[in-house]
Amino acid sequence: MLQSIGRALLSFFQKAGHFSLFALTAISHIVRPPFYAPTVGRLFLDIGFYSLPVVGLTAAFSGMVLALQSYSGFSSFNSESTIAAIVVLSITRELGPVMAGLMVAGRVGAAIAAELGTMRVTEQIDALQMLSTHPMKYLVAPRLLAATLMMPLLVIVADIIGVMGGFVIGVSQLGFNAGSYLKSTFETLEFMDVFSGLVKAATFGLLIAICGCYHGYYSRGGAQGVGAATTYAVVAASILILVANFVITALFFGV
Amino acid sequence: MASQMPPRLTLRGLTKAFGKNVVLSGIDLDVAPRESLVIIGGSGTGKSVLIKTICALLHPDGGSVLVDDQDLFRLSRGDQQDILRRFSMLFQGAALFDSLTIWENVAFGLIYGQKMDRKAARRVALEKLQDVGLPERLAEAYPAELSGGMKKRVGLARAIAGNPDVIFFDEPTTGLDPIMSNVINDLIVSCVQKVGATAITITHDMTSVRHIASRVAMLHQGKVIWQDDIAAMDTTDNPYVQQFVHGLTTGPMTSEKP
Numbered sequence: 001m002l003q004s005i006g007r008a009l010l011s012f013f014q015k016a017g018h019f020s021l022f023a024l025t026a027i028s029h030i031v032r033p034p035f036y037a038p039t040v041g042r043l044f045l046d047i048g049f050y051s052l053p054v055v056g057l058t059a060a061f062s063g064m065v066l067a068l069q070s071y072s073g074f075s076s077f078n079s080e081s082t083i084a085a086i087v088v089l090s091i092t093r094e095l096g097p098v099m100a101g102l103m104v105a106g107r108v109g110a111a112i113a114a115e116l117g118t119m120r121v122t123e124q125i126d127a128l129q130m131l132s133t134h135p136m137k138y139l140v141a142p143r144l145l146a147a148t149l150m151m152p153l154l155v156i157v158a159d160i161i162g163v164m165g166g167f168v169i170g171v172s173q174l175g176f177n178a179g180s181y182l183k184s185t186f187e188t189l190e191f192m193d194v195f196s197g198l199v200k201a202a203t204f205g206l207l208i209a210i211c212g213c214y215h216g217y218y219s220r221g222g223a224q225g226v227g228a229a230t231t232y233a234v235v236a237a238s239i240l241i242l243v244a245n246f247v248i249t250a251l252f253f254g255v
Numbered sequence: 256m257a258s259q260m261p262p263r264l265t266l267r268g269l270t271k272a273f274g275k276n277v278v279l280s281g282i283d284l285d286v287a288p289r290e291s292l293v294i295i296g297g298s299g300t301g302k303s304v305l306i307k308t309i310c311a312l313l314h315p316d317g318g319s320v321l322v323d324d325q326d327l328f329r330l331s332r333g334d335q336q337d338i339l340r341r342f343s344m345l346f347q348g349a350a351l352f353d354s355l356t357i358w359e360n361v362a363f364g365l366i367y368g369q370k371m372d373r374k375a376a377r378r379v380a381l382e383k384l385q386d387v388g389l390p391e392r393l394a395e396a397y398p399a400e401l402s403g404g405m406k407k408r409v410g411l412a413r414a415i416a417g418n419p420d421v422i423f424f425d426e427p428t429t430g431l432d433p434i435m436s437n438v439i440n441d442l443i444v445s446c447v448q449k450v451g452a453t454a455i456t457i458t459h460d461m462t463s464v465r466h467i468a469s470r471v472a473m474l475h476q477g478k479v480i481w482q483d484d485i486a487a488m489d490t491t492d493n494p495y496v497q498q499f500v501h502g503l504t505t506g507p508m509t510s511e512k513p
């Protein structure tokens with residue numbers, strides 16, 4: 001019993017070490033030449049632009065539901081200023097980055113794992129190496145860079161749409177005055193709220209890309225292996241996002 | 256004939272295992288410059304693992320790979336890269352990059368590995384496509400639009416594009432019809448001669464062996480159990496080779512198969 005716990009623990013630390021080493025190597029390749037500009041451009045589009053619909057949609061509904069819930073749930077605080085504050089703080093600090101992170105993990109993390117996994121099992125990664133091209137540099141580093149830079153942009157959009165969602169519900173359903181709702185929103189908002197959200201976004205983007213690349217890069221055994229790699233990538237990224245979210249929140253707003 | 260020239264590749268006691276699965280258990284093999292060695296052996300005997308280890312795509316557990324008397328796995332990273340730059344491989348499924356066009360695939364090593372300018376690399380790529388008998392109009396197509404035999408030709412063009420010294424072929428005719436197989440066999444022979452390379456081919460297609468090989472080595476249970484000039488293959492009394500060459504269902508290998 002103890003032995004098997006020990007073995008499991010050992011294997012966990014081994015995997016964690018392997019994962020961290022992969023992450024560090026990949027990050028070091030971002031800053032060392034040569035750089036592959038054309039691939040990075042395509043990735044910005046794939047990861048950033050094409051994630052806008054899902055991220056925007058989730059943000060809009062999050063903002064809307066926040067306004068509704070806080071109105072019906074906290075009937076003693078249901079003034080414009082409280083609802084506006086709850087919506088804007090929840091969105092910028094937590095829901096914007098976390099929802100966007102989970103959505104992008106599902107969309108982009110899975111796609112990265114599937115693409116690299118397929119390249120692995122069809123020997124394309126071996127072929128890269130035989131053509132004197134470092135797969136870490138050509139495949140992994142650009143994806144890390146693109147996801148880390150695109151996530152904050154996506155979250156800015158998510159923040160705006162999320163707050164708008166709350167605003168629309170507030171004005172149309174709860175009978176708030178549009179001007180004073182917006183005024184309360186901007187009075188509540190502080191730089192740190194948005195900034196902490198963007199730090200989260202960049203961190204989540206990095207985690208999503210690392211999980212996708214790692215599981216894809218080491219996938220084995222044909223189509224089934226690629227499927228498993230995709231699942232692991234999304235699950236691992238989602239868990240790491242929630243853990244990192246807690247850690248960053250504690251760092252920014254903790255006691 | 257191999258003994259007169261200093262070998263291009265020398266393998267000594269090469270071992271490789273994946274966990275408990277011992278795949279190579281002490282490979283000794285010499286390959287002379289410009290010879291064409293064919294490695295035969297049953298499925299799953301570790302032929303692919305062997306050539307991937309020689310190319311440093313896999314790291315051996317023990318033993319050495321000497322390339323022109325330099326120990327590949329004891330060199331600095333830079334020196335190792337310089338040697339590996341002279342190697343190329345045609346992979347079993349061609350392993351073309353499916354996000355790139357045909358000419359970009361062929362020119363990939365020139366553009367990214369050798370830092371050749373894109374225009375010049377494209378010219379070389381078109382030339383190589385012609386060498387393997389593909390029309391120029393396919394240059395802008397994507398790998399998904401090609402048949403298996405065409406993909407193999409593109410893979411071959413990519414493998415010879417950088418004028419390598421050593422080319423590895425992993426089951427070049429597997430999955431092709433007999434006519435296309437012979438086309439590929441002919442192309443391999445002519446392309447290898449044209450670039451003056453040493454060729455190491457894995458196959459279990461005996462037509463291919465007779466077409467390509469100047470020397471044959473047989474792999475079995477992690478060891479080279481037989482090697483000789485191609486002419487000796489039909490006269491040897493080695494029961495493993497006899498069974499393999501004639502595809503007999505009875506022989507020493509039947510009972511050992513898992």
Ligand SMILES: Nc1ncnc2c1ncn2[C@@H]1O[C@H](COP(=O)(O)OP(=O)(O)O)[C@@H](O)[C@H]1O
Pocket residue numbers: 273276278296297298299300301302303304305
């Ligand atoms: N990357 C790997 N990880 C674990 N096992 C592997 C790996 N590559 C090959 N093997 C195992 O090595 C053995 C030999 O495989 P391979 O060299 O592909 O055989 P073949 O002679 O048909 O080319 C097989 O049992 C295979 O499962």
Ligand SMILES: [Mg+2]
Pocket residue numbers: 302303304347425426
């Ligand atoms: Mg094989």
